Amino acid sequence: NxxxxxxxxxxxxxxxxxxTLQCAQDMNHEYMSWYRQDPGMGLRLIHYxxxxxxxxxxxxxxxxxxxxxxxxxxxxxxxxxAPSQTSVYFCASRTGQGLDSPLHFGNGTRLTVT
Amino acid sequence: xxxxxxxxxxxxxxxxxxxNFTCSFPSSNFYALHWYRWETAKxxxxxxxMTLNGDEKKKGRISAxxxxxxxYSYLYxxxxxxxxxxxxxxxxxxxxxxxxxxxxxxxxxxVNP
Numbered sequence: 001n002x003x004x005x006x007x008x009x010x011x012x013x014x015x016x017x018x019x020t021l022q023c024a025q026d027m028n029h030e031y032m033s034w035y036r037q038d039p040g041m042g043l044r045l046i047h048y049x050x051x052x053x054x055x056x057x058x059x060x061x062x063x064x065x066x067x068x069x070x071x072x073x074x075x076x077x078x079x080x081x082a083p084s085q086t087s088v089y090f091c092a093s094r095t096g097q098g099l100d101s102p103l104h105f106g107n108g109t110r111l112t113v114t
Numbered sequence: 115x116x117x118x119x120x121x122x123x124x125x126x127x128x129x130x131x132x133x134n135f136t137c138s139f140p141s142s143n144f145y146a147l148h149w150y151r152w153e154t155a156k157x158x159x160x161x162x163x164m165t166l167n168g169d170e171k172k173k174g175r176i177s178a179x180x181x182x183x184x185x186y187s188y189l190y191x192x193x194x195x196x197x198x199x200x201x202x203x204x205x206x207x208x209x210x211x212x213x214x215x216x217x218x219x220x221x222x223x224x225v226n227p
Contacts, residue, residue, distance in 0.1 A: 042118070
């Protein structure tokens with residue numbers, strides 16, 4: 001199993017550009033989520049999904065869109081990048097059987113918006 | 115937003131020392147607490163998931179306890195080794211969180227050889 005795979009690993013965008021961060025998991029996990037990590041802050045939840053076709057907002061959803069058309073994939077879209085979105089982004093998944101299942105994280109995407 | 119506090123922010127210990135750090139959270143509506151280890155240039159990896167008051171979990175030299183009535187968890191490392199150097203993250207679900215796991219800011223542990 002590859003686990004949780006994120007692409008790209010690094011990305012530089014100009015303000016106003018759009019892009020999609022990809023996340024795929026091969027563990028048949030129902031729950032998937034996106035977090036961002038900023039200096040001095042804890043991991044903050046952007047969006048999450050409890051299954052295909054179902055998404056919801058986390059703590060910091062503004063400026064980001066998500067969709068979940070398959071169990072395996074959960075892409076994060078930046079529609080018009082802003083410097084405030086410079087961050088390290090982590091995708092994480094877990095089984096949907098309960099909140100006591102641990103999260104499995106991808107290796108992260110480091111995004112810089114100039 | 116759930117407030118999850120970790121202390122200390124960072125600490126330095128010598129190889130062989132035992133150490134512990136704290137995660138505090140609101141005790142009302144508690145559901146589950148997770149501990150993760152996050153090594154530099156890697157992704158967080160789960161250590162423990164704890165749900166019951168009085169829970170104790172152990173993995174090698176690392177152990178954790180949970181007190182849901184007073185809203186805290188301790189993570190202990192016995193005989194620290196340089197490879198234990200990492201950021202240790204605590205995260206909490208409460209019953210009102212609607213599937214949102216809230217993370218603390220972490221404790222950065224550095225073990226000097």
